[in-house]
Amino acid sequence: MKKILSLLFILLLLVELPVLATEQEDSTLYPAPSRHVTDGKGYWETPMDIRNVQAVWEMLMAPVTVVKGHQKSQQLLYSEPDSNSEPVGDVTRDSQGVHVLETRDDGWSLVETYSSSFFDSKIKAWNQLVQGYIRTDMLTTVTPKDKYALLVDKLDQRMYIFEDGEIYDVLVISTGLPNERQPYNETRSGEFLLVSAVGGFEVEGLNAAMGLRFNFGDILHEVPHSIRSGQKNYSRYEAVLGQRASHGCIRVQRKRTPKGTNMTWVWNTLRKRMGTKLVVWEDLPGRQLPHVDPDTPLYYNPKGGQNYHSADTCYGVKKQFTPMTQFNYGELGTGDYSHLTACPYCVPPRTVEEINEINLAHRLPNNP
Numbered sequence: 001m002k003k004i005l006s007l008l009f010i011l012l013l014l015v016e017l018p019v020l021a022t023e024q025e026d027s028t029l030y031p032a033p034s035r036h037v038t039d040g041k042g043y044w045e046t047p048m049d050i051r052n053v054q055a056v057w058e059m060l061m062a063p064v065t066v067v068k069g070h071q072k073s074q075q076l077l078y079s080e081p082d083s084n085s086e087p088v089g090d091v092t093r094d095s096q097g098v099h100v101l102e103t104r105d106d107g108w109s110l111v112e113t114y115s116s117s118f119f120d121s122k123i124k125a126w127n128q129l130v131q132g133y134i135r136t137d138m139l140t141t142v143t144p145k146d147k148y149a150l151l152v153d154k155l156d157q158r159m160y161i162f163e164d165g166e167i168y169d170v171l172v173i174s175t176g177l178p179n180e181r182q183p184y185n186e187t188r189s190g191e192f193l194l195v196s197a198v199g200g201f202e203v204e205g206l207n208a209a210m211g212l213r214f215n216f217g218d219i220l221h222e223v224p225h226s227i228r229s230g231q232k233n234y235s236r237y238e239a240v241l242g243q244r245a246s247h248g249c250i251r252v253q254r255k256r257t258p259k260g261t262n263m264t265w266v267w268n269t270l271r272k273r274m275g276t277k278l279v280v281w282e283d284l285p286g287r288q289l290p291h292v293d294p295d296t297p298l299y300y301n302p303k304g305g306q307n308y309h310s311a312d313t314c315y316g317v318k319k320q321f322t323p324m325t326q327f328n329y330g331e332l333g334t335g336d337y338s339h340l341t342a343c344p345y346c347v348p349p350r351t352v353e354e355i356n357e358i359n360l361a362h363r364l365p366n367n368p
Helices: 002-027 033-037 053-061 263-270 352-361
Strands: 064-067 074-078 087-092 099-103 108-116 126-135 139-142 148-153 158-163 166-174 190-193 196-203 206-215 218-222 226-228 231-233 250-252 277-281 297-300 325-328
Touching: 053 148, 053 158, 053 166, 053 277, 064 190, 074 108, 087 126, 148 263, 190 206, 196 218, 206 226, 206 263, 218 263
Parallel strands: 087 108, 148 277, 218 250
Antiparallel strands: 064 139, 074 087, 074 126, 099 108, 108 126, 148 158, 158 166, 166 250, 190 277, 196 206, 206 218, 226 231, 297 325
């Protein structure tokens, strides 16, 4: 009898273990593990899955809780409901969203967010997910502008433009590239509101146009350029679009997609729509890019074309070579398509090899 009970116990463990592993894997799809504290359709409760367009749109339209104050100032979060306690993180006023976990009777609230510590911050919590206390009367809830919203995904270095509940277009970007000497280069994750049209600016010899402020020193702008012989030169910075490369800002492609979308389009569309929501998804360990359907149509110019494209016409191809010839994603990298590289204009899908490389880098430990 004891042997039978022991065997049953082992079988139960074998049945339960896969379920627990699945729950752990699924939890990495959320921006924060404490999502269970609240119910709703906001940033913190919504899985980071761009394929669920309706859920993402509802998240982008959901109200945001921000700290009152000037957009170029910050508020400390404290380890205890006491301003004399140890600070644990920085929050940018007016634009950065916080997740309210508890509203207390003593006038304080417990919140969480990704700390917006910058290079000169006293709190060295660069993009760390922190929980801390803040006076409740410092918080206010804002409803973002409707019609448009932006979603930046660090995992695939793409920016998704939403319009009226649908993905209008996708642009290639570069978010921050931290290093040992400059760990503060990391683009802060979380939910934000566009708060001012900065326009053009210059930093350390880099010239950037059409800046839209969303988090104090973090600005959404066109891919920067240098000046050579009086001419704008983008080549160095366009070569690394689709990879981490910035000092914390979000660099956006200037070359037009088939819809005519680029940073100029974003600027012209949103510069008078302050209060539009911009969300940044963290590339947490365990997140994985989905693979592309092998039957997805791609296009190329058989008369010497070097790129593969997402559409049969493209601003990167002269009109006499359009419409281009169709082939399927599953054929990419083989035969006549073995030499083709991604077009820098029309944002075609990544290759299988690129997706596998990203997924391997973000795989959870002990997860084959």
